[in-house]
């Protein structure tokens with residue numbers, strides 16, 4: 131009987147290798163990929179014009195195609211919020227709840243595995259690879275808290291860990307698994323060469339925006355402004371776009387940095403009032419929060435500062451409310467020294 | 476084709492969704508359809524033009540057409556026979 135494994139596929143090299151190693155042992159493998167809303171790929175590519183020139187691909191789909199496996203992408207946006215708001219094991223360097231995230235994903239993969247008659251789960255984890263979520267003492271936590279127990283096999287470092295059920299039952303040959311550990315990427319690169327894998331995505335710190343310092347600052351700011359931990363899909367997408375400037379606790383501006391972002395922000399004009407320079411070429415800005423007439427003038431001066439008219443005595447802007455009613459404002463652009471650096475998120 | 480039923484042609488609105496959401500929508504819709512059925516996904520994220528066909532290749536569905544039309548990205552597919 132051919133055994134079936136479901137692999138957590140992130141799109142990076144490690145999960146790709148893990149799948150290869152298990153495929154080589156005659157196991158049928160399919161991939162599963164979770165969309166949390168914070169995933170790095172896609173969004174920014176679609177928004178920023180200069181990113182559009184780069185070859186665009188969804189790494190998880192690409193990896194699956196290289197490996198010849200099916201890939202199931204699961205939308206976990208809603209359920210994932212709880213992981214981000216209340217991680218039992220806390221956050222990493224930024225707002226990344228990596229250990230809780232891993233546990234959650236393995237738990238979801240377990241549900242999928244059971245629903246589809248698969249036998250076990252594999253991941254590309256390596257002991258000691260990441261400071262918190264992939265330590266020798268935290269790997270068992272993932273197994274315990276997710277409920278997967280010894281049906282979770284990590285082919286790249288299995289030899290450093292107690293034998294799992296698939297190994298004990300002889301579904302896979304432990305001798306042909308690996309003993310990678312630590313932060314070095316050399317063993318992975320060597321194994322990639324062995325499998326003639328030449329093209330793969332380079333892991334840059336983490337697999338999601340929550341490991342990004344700037345992003346986490348903006349998310350923490352959003353929570354402060356909203357009076358608690360909460361977000362909607364639109365919120366977390368907007369945090370990836372534009373300059374975020376908060377001149378007062380109760381409102382912030384999201385100012386486009388280039389054309390692509392401007393076009394993207396236009397789609398939100400029904401949700402947020404907006405400002406757009408008209409006398410000079412310039413950005414589109416959304417206003418998140420209630421503003422007084424005086425604050426609106428300040429907002430307009432800030433936006434004018436980022437337009438071609440930044441040195442002009444006066445810039446004309448169009449203010450548009452969420453219903454589409456417009457009016458014109460004329461303001462002197464804010465001089466650089468009046469732009470408080472603390473406003474910049 | 477499922478139980479001799481006629482081929483369905485459906486349109487899926489994925490406008491304003493960013494990748495990989497259009498792929499997820501297509502995937503979930505295809506799960507409800509039968510082999511031979513056709514689905515046209517309309518997206519505004521250009522990434523859909525790569526990602527939906529990639530997803531189809533992996534999962535054994537046929538891409539009939541993938542093109543840009545008036546600033547929107549259209550991918551037309553035929554559901555494959557694999558489970």
Ligand code: SF4
Nearest residue numbers: 227228231336337338
């Ligand atoms: S980097 Fe993001 S997606 Fe990856 S484990 Fe950490 S929280 Fe989860």
